[in-house]
Amino acid sequence: MKKRLPEIMEDMRQALLGRKKGHRWGESASEAYSAAMGGIKDFSGDTLTKTAQRFNEALPYIERAGYDVTEIEVGLGLSPKIVPHLRLRELISDEKQATLLSETRDKTLINTILSSLFRASGTRKKLRFNRFHFTDLELELSILPTVVLKFKPNENHGNDPAMLEDQNLPSSEQPPVVTDTAAS
Numbered sequence: 525m526k527k528r529l530p531e532i533m534e535d536m537r538q539a540l541l542g543r544k545k546g547h548r549w550g551e552s553a554s555e556a557y558s559a560a561m562g563g564i565k566d567f568s569g570d571t572l573t574k575t576a577q578r579f580n581e582a583l584p585y586i587e588r589a590g591y592d593v594t595e596i597e598v599g600l601g602l603s604p605k606i607v608p609h610l611r612l613r614e615l616i617s618d619e620k621q622a623t624l625l626s627e628t629r630d631k632t633l634i635n636t637i638l639s640s641l642f643r644a645s646g647t648r649k650k651l652r653f654n655r656f657h658f659t660d661l662e663l664e665l666s667i668l669p670t671v672v673l674k675f676k677p678n679e680n681h682g683n684d685p686a687m688l689e690d691q692n693l694p695s696s697e698q699p700p701v702v703t704d705t706a707a708s
Contacts, residue, residue, distance in 0.1 A: 571604055572598065572600075572604045572606065575604075575606050575633075575665050576606060578633045578634070579596075579606060579608065579633075579665060581631070581633075581634060582631075582633060582634040582637050582638075585624060585627075585628060585634050585637075585638060586608075586610065586637065586638070586641070588616075588620075588624060589616060589621070589624060589638055589641055589642070590612060590613050590614040590615060590616045591610040591611065591612060591613060591641060592610065592611050592613050593608050593609065593610055594609045594610065594611050594660070595608075595609045596608045596609070597609070599666070603666050603667050603668075604666065605664050605665060605666030606664075606665045606666075607662050607663065607664050607665070608662070608663050608665075609660060609661075609662050610641070610660060610661050610662070610663060611659065611660050612645075612658075612659075612660075612661075615645070621638075621642050624638050625638055625639065625642075633665075636669065637663060637665075640663065640669065640671045641661075641663070641671070643671075644661055644671045644673055647673065648673050651673070651675075653675055655677055655678050656675040656676060656677060656678065657675060657676065657678050658673060658674070658675055659674055659675065659676045660674040660676075661673050661674060662674070
């Protein structure tokens with residue numbers, strides 16, 4: 525039977541504290557490692573499978589939010605993760621964003637993904653880098669979810685909706701340009 529994370533942690537704690545009959549301190553580290561790796565191996569497999577299923581459920585909502593999935597990475601290890609790479613296809617209105625968030629209110633992971641995408645979109649509007657523009661983002665789905673914004677050189681922007689939106693802003697509303705001050 526597979527153990528849950530609290531049970532894995534308790535096995536590790538017991539091994540480290542030496543509370544087992546016939547305990548010898550020299551065996552503690554080995555027992556703690558075995559308890560951790562054996563339990564986490566099962567835990568991470570279940571976690572990845574469930575996260576993949578939940579991401580598949582989120583995919584239609586991500587597409588409605590104006591993003592296309594260009595690839596998916598799977599990271600294996602102590603903290604397994606699924607990393608979809610997303611490209612902004614179109615900018616949707618605040619009303620459509622609110623509608624999507626309302627629809628997914630009871631679907632925690634999907635709602636969190638959409639909220640993260642909308643926050644990232646707002647953040648990328650505030651960031652300007654000399655000769656670079658926003659192109660893609662990575663959504664790391666793991667124990668500690670993370671959104672990574674990616675910026676590429678301006679000459680490669682083509683008809684990027686994010687770049688076109690920024691060009692249409694009045695100069696008073698243009699995001700500040702971030703420059704590299706460490707080089708000077």
